[in-house]
Amino acid sequence: MEPTATTAPALPRSIDEIRAEFPILAREIHGNPLAYLDNGATAEKPLAVLDALDNYWREHNANVHRGVHTLSEEATALYEEARTTVASHLGADRREVIFTRNATEALNLIAYSWGRTNLEAGDRILITEMEHHSNVVPWYQVTQEKEAHLDWAPITDDGRLDMDAFAALLEKGPKIVAVTHVSNVLGTINPIEEIARLAHDAGALLVVDGAQGGPKLELDMAALGADFYAVTGHKMYGPTGIGALFGRRELLEEMPPFIGGGSMIKKVTKERITWAGLPAKFEGGTPPIGEAVGFGAAVRWIDELGLPAIHAAEAELTTYALDRIAEVPDLRVFGPPAGDERGGIVSFAMEGVHAHDISEILDRHGVAVRAGHHCAQVLMERLGVPATTRASFAVYNTRADVDQLIDGLLDVRKVFEL
Numbered sequence: 277m278e279p280t281a282t283t284a285p286a287l288p289r290s291i292d293e294i295r296a297e298f299p300i301l302a303r304e305i306h307g308n309p310l311a312y313l314d315n316g317a318t319a320e321k322p323l324a325v326l327d328a329l330d331n332y333w334r335e336h337n338a339n340v341h342r343g344v345h346t347l348s349e350e351a352t353a354l355y356e357e358a359r360t361t362v363a364s365h366l367g368a369d370r371r372e373v374i375f376t377r378n379a380t381e382a383l384n385l386i387a388y389s390w391g392r393t394n395l396e397a398g399d400r401i402l403i404t405e406m407e408h409h410s411n412v413v414p415w416y417q418v419t420q421e422k423e424a425h426l427d428w429a430p431i432t433d434d435g436r437l438d439m440d441a442f443a444a445l446l447e448k449g450p451k452i453v454a455v456t457h458v459s460n461v462l463g464t465i466n467p468i469e470e471i472a473r474l475a476h477d478a479g480a481l482l483v484v485d486g487a488q489g490g491p492k493l494e495l496d497m498a499a500l501g502a503d504f505y506a507v508t509g510h511k512m513y514g515p516t517g518i519g520a521l522f523g524r525r526e527l528l529e530e531m532p533p534f535i536g537g538g539s540m541i542k543k544v545t546k547e548r549i550t551w552a553g554l555p556a557k558f559e560g561g562t563p564p565i566g567e568a569v570g571f572g573a574a575v576r577w578i579d580e581l582g583l584p585a586i587h588a589a590e591a592e593l594t595t596y597a598l599d600r601i602a603e604v605p606d607l608r609v610f611g612p613p614a615g616d617e618r619g620g621i622v623s624f625a626m627e628g629v630h631a632h633d634i635s636e637i638l639d640r641h642g643v644a645v646r647a648g649h650h651c652a653q654v655l656m657e658r659l660g661v662p663a664t665t666r667a668s669f670a671v672y673n674t675r676a677d678v679d680q681l682i683d684g685l686l687d688v689r690k691v692f693e694l
């Protein structure tokens with residue numbers, strides 16, 4: 277259940293104290309304090325992560341798993357400890373957590389390994405109109421290859437999944453349903469438990485793109501009902517180059533490897549190769565060791581603050597932002613109204629001004645936002661716009677950041693003489 281404003285626990289430290297843990301937030305941009313509102317693209321990193329990375333590279337760096345010297349054993353222990361941290365954060369078994377480069381690679385792993393093995397001509401995969409390209413392209417590729425069909429569940433005008441249409445598409449019997457937990461454009465939080473129940477009743481497996489859910493929502497794989505769940509470290513206050521795929525053990529056991537090479541084999545002879553057990557089977561080559569250590573530190577940092585408290589703080593700020601943004605004339609704001617179904621993402625379009633121009637003028641005010649199609653071109657088409665400007669919040673954002681955004685938007689209107 278999502279926390280409500282009245283029951284959500286408070287953060288254990290003040291926002292000022294939390295902000296002080298992020299050195300980059302002290303930057304000035306064009307003479308203005310930085311208002312970093314591009315967290316949907318990547319989050320800034322707290323000292324806990326910077327220190328863990330520094331410590332790993334200075335004190336423990338070695339390759340993992342194959343060394344019998346002290347540093348290799350230390351690096352292996354740190355790498356596997358990070359897996360344990362991520363697994364416990366997701367309510368999963370360690371063998372069910374595969375480290376990948378990012379959410380994109382995690383989703384490709386499923387499409388290539390599960391999809392190529394199990395899909396046949398005429399089969400169906402069901403995705404939604406609000407998917408990021410990372411949860412579109414791999415399914416497009418595998419359905420093309422297998423002569424299978426890709427179905428698109430529509431969204432409502434206020435940016436929610438159209439559950440009636442979704443249920444109707446399930447009747448076509450897809451083998452896989454792939455849905456984002458939180459839309460990176462609309463901020464919509466999809467009802468994953470319900471989607472899981474419906475998908476399973478229809479005989480489909482559920483893949484959840486958790487790139488935006490990971491930093492915002494408390495995750496328990498069993499409660500959620502996802503068969504696969506992809507997260508990406510850099511949006512969860514961790515480093516780039518590291519993500520994770522949760523997969524139910526029975527499924528991962530049956531799936532062939534994704535990337536062939538060192539570490540993922542049990543035995544190689546000229547005649548035959550057998551695969552390592554989980555999770556090594558899916559981690560061919562030297563893994564991103566330092567990055568995984570940094571990711572583990574980020575997840576510990578998030579868990580120490582508590583996701584219900586992080587979510588509540590962001591929800592409060594989103595409500596404030598939606599209220600204040602309504603003061604700016606001629607803005608079209610996308611996504612559901614403030615509340616439990618909305619994460620801290622606010623996308624908008626200004627009549628007569630391109631999103632890139634808005635973003636550039638906001639930058640002069642020290643406000644970092646994202647402009648473009650946000651890797652969601654099908655959604656842009658559905659919304660009837662080529663691009664949007666997106667402000668996306670993290671736990672360290674304040675009302676002052678939002679006020680700076682609004683001042684910047686009012687300036688955009690002046691510059692364009694609106």
Ligand SMILES: Cc1ncc(COP(=O)(O)O)c(C=O)c1O
Pocket residue numbers: 316317378379380381408410411456458459460485487488508
């Ligand atoms: C909803 C969603 N899915 C997937 C991704 C891909 O994440 P990554 O580039 O870290 O793989 C993003 C990144 O913006 C996203 O917002």
